[in-house]
Amino acid sequence: MKVLLLAGDFIEDYELYAPLQALEMLGIDVHIICPDKKPGEGIQTALHILEPGRQTYSERPGHPFDITHDFTEAAGNLGQYAGLVVPGGRFPEYQRYDSRVLDIIRAFFKDDRPVAALCHGLQLLAAADVLKGRECSAFPMCKLDVEAAGAKYIDFEAFSKSVHVQGNLVSAPAYPAIGVWLKSFIELLGVKVSVP
Template sequence: MKVLLLAGDFIEDYELYAPLQALEMLGLDVHIVCPDKKPGEMIQTALHILEPGRQTYSERPGHPFDITHDWDECAANLGQYAGLIVPGGRFPEYQRYDKRVLDVIRYFVEKDLPLAALCHGLQLLAAADVLKGRSCSAFPMCKLDVEAAGGKYIDFEAFSKNVHVDGNIVSAPAYPAIGVWLGAFIKLLGIKVQVP
């Protein structure tokens, strides 16, 4: 089973590495793509730190990461993918102006395939105009994006252990919810994990 993961410079470090490693552990083939980057070309990740008493998160450099697959090849063959992952960080802020990225998101929504979006990743769904009549969670600063796109914003007081599922879209507010977010995504993919 293949899954596509959208990425770009200053993607949230945890939101790239955790899904990649967890899905690989389950035997999935994760293709990580970025427009205008070829396999082996590096992107820079970022660590967004939610510190008590601060009005917003701070940002530190994360691990560099090499893109694994060619954007053009993957975008031309979307039928090979069982689902899509849209992490957060800062890359959604600038990729939401890229029609190629929005077309990929629209494909997965129109085909009713599992789509997991996290944190600021919901900015891409809002820009793709796929949230009308849908509900989702996101980082609180993305509430206006969700609502302006015709979606209902689900507000969780705590970031961890909270995930929202609306049809084929799985969303959560931030990286502390990665575990339950991925759990809901793999359930939509039809993967059953047996714990001894």
């Protein structure tokens, strides 16, 4: 099974590495792509820290990461992917202006294939115009994006166990929910995980 993961400079570090490693652990082949970056070319991740008493998150440099697959090749052969992962961070704010990225997102929704979007990743879904009439969560500062796209924003008091699943879309507000977010996505993919 193959899954596509969208990435770009200043993607949230946890939201790249955690899905990659969890899906690989299950034997899923994760193809990580970025517009205008070739396999082996690097992107810079960022750590967004939710600190008590702060009005918004702070940002620190994360781990560098090398893109694994060719963007154009993946975009031309989307049928090979069982699902799509759309992490957050800062990359969605600029990639939402890239029609090639939006076309990829639209294709997954058109085919009703599983999509896992997290945090600021919902900005890309809003820009792709695939949220109309849906319910989803996102980072609280993305609530206006979600509502302007015609969706109902699902708010959670605590981030850690907060995930919302509707149809093919799994969404969550931020990286503290990665565990339950990935669990729901894996279930939508039809992957069975048994714990003794």
